[in-house]
Structure formats: C-alpha cells, structure tokens
Amino acid sequence: DTEVTQTPKHLVMGMTNKKSLKCEQHMGHRAMYWYKQKAKKPPELMFVYSYEKLSINESVPSRFSPECPNSSLLNLHLHALQPEDSALYLCASSQDGGAGANVLTFGAGSRLTVL
C-alpha cells in the first residue's frame, strides 16, 4: 500500500460547526503532515507529527486542532472556522529518517468550503 487516503473529499461547513478531516496511511511512515493549499498557490505547512508527537506548529490558529491517535492516522479538527479558511487541505507522510526522510507522499486532499 503506497497511498495516503483522505476523507472526506469535500466538506461544506458553517462558521459555528465542528467537523474533522481524516488521513490514513499504511506505509509504516512515522512522520505525518498537514498542509493548506489555496487556489493557484503552493501548499503551506501547518503541522508536523513525528512518532505521534507534534513537532512543528506553524503558528496555526487554534480553531485548527490536529490529532495523531496512532502511527497510521492523522486528524484535523475544525471549529469556528472563517470563510478565508476555505482551501484544499492536504495530508502527507514520510519516513522519519534515513534516505526516505522528507520524501513526502501526499493524499488527494479534502476540499473545505466555509460558509
């Protein structure tokens, strides 16, 4: 299995809703990432988990709350979002060391629309 699976593919939510994005990989990778991508822009790093511990938070607002329940799963909990948070949210994974470190495998993304 060489895939990163993200669900849902599309999500529409109001500013008062609470929702979650989910990401799963079974490649044995121990680093997992959330990126945010606005239209016609590059992916921007949000969070990095290494061995299920948060290692990087790029000063992301607290309305985004990541969670790594185990080495295969990564969640992004969403609460009180703003319309400007509408974007494609990409999950990625990589080996956490050796030659494969930083070789990112991306999922197809979850397209979020905040009304």
Added chain:
Amino acid sequence: GENVEQHPSTLSVQEGDSAVIKCTYSDSASNYFPWYKQELGKGPQLIIDIRSNVGEKKDQRIAVTLNKTAKHFSLHITETQPEDSAVYFCAARGSSASKIIFGSGTRLSIRP
C-alpha cells in the same frame, strides 16, 4: 527561514519540445530539493528529487540540476507529451529537517 522562488509562473511549449523550470533558494544549509507535479483534483506527486551532494539526476525524460554555489536548481523535461500538462512545484528542505518549503508553482501547458 528558507525561501524558494520559482520561474516562470506559466509555460506553454509545443508537444515534443523541452521545458525548463528554474528555482532559487535562500538557505545555504538546505540539502534536499524535490520536484512535485500536481494534476487537477489531485495532491502533489513527487517526480524527482536531488540531494546537495549531487549536481545532476536523470529519470527518463526528466532531469534536475543543482548549482549549490549559486543556490539554483532546475527541472528539465524533454520530448514533452500532453500528459506532462500540470502544475509543477520545486521545493527545498529548510533549516528544520521536517520542513519542506514549496516554490510558487509553474503551470505547464503542452500544445498539440
């Protein structure tokens, strides 16, 4: 922190011709430079990468060159085909081993 600049933002080439995309980086300590291809509705996919101890790497029609002194790296696609149409991102690993910083992207179109 690391900053990656990418040019051009759009590129249109005739099918069969070559395409070149160029990037510069700011952090002289960066040592890993991947290139990603993103097709519509998909996540970025790694197509080739190069590490700082190598000056050039080839994989079939794709090649990447790295000039550490000038802090430049480039993607070369030869014999372009319609399926090469996509957005291409260069990237560099910044001061943190876990941070991959992306360039602004190049939208490549292959004219039939």
